[in-house]
Amino acid sequence: xxxxxxxxxxxxxxxxxxxxxxxxxxxxxxxxxxxxxxxxxxxxxxxxxxxxxxxxxxxxxxxxxxxxxxxxxxxxxxxxxxxxxxxxxxxxxxxxx
Numbered sequence: 001x002x003x004x005x006x007x008x009x010x011x012x013x014x015x016x017x018x019x020x021x022x023x024x025x026x027x028x029x030x031x032x033x034x035x036x037x038x039x040x041x042x043x044x045x046x047x048x049x050x051x052x053x054x055x056x057x058x059x060x061x062x063x064x065x066x067x068x069x070x071x072x073x074x075x076x077x078x079x080x081x082x083x084x085x086x087x088x089x090x091x092x093x094x095x096x097x
Contacts, residue, residue: 001029006036010043 006029009022030036058066 001025003029003033003036006030006033007039010040 006026010026030040
């Protein structure tokens with residue numbers, strides 16, 4: 001396995017069985033490659049930091065306002081999709097020149 005393959009598949013392997021062929025190949029490569037060990041360490045640190053940060057709570061009124069806005073935009077977009085498109089007529093004076 002090459003470094004670019006490790007970079008591409010390492011996140012996919014986080015939920016895989018550690019004994020899967022892909023995980024074994026990634027582990028084998030990481031044992032031999034300092035750059036990929038550094039990348040894995042950085043990835044683990046990023047995940048740990050993400051897990052350590054508390055989930056922000058949206059105030060109830062802001063939550064209601066957000067969903068009201070989303071509903072209005074969705075309804076507006078749905079209405080626009082149902083309306084027939086206006087045809088664009090060519091400028092007849094420009095066609096004659």
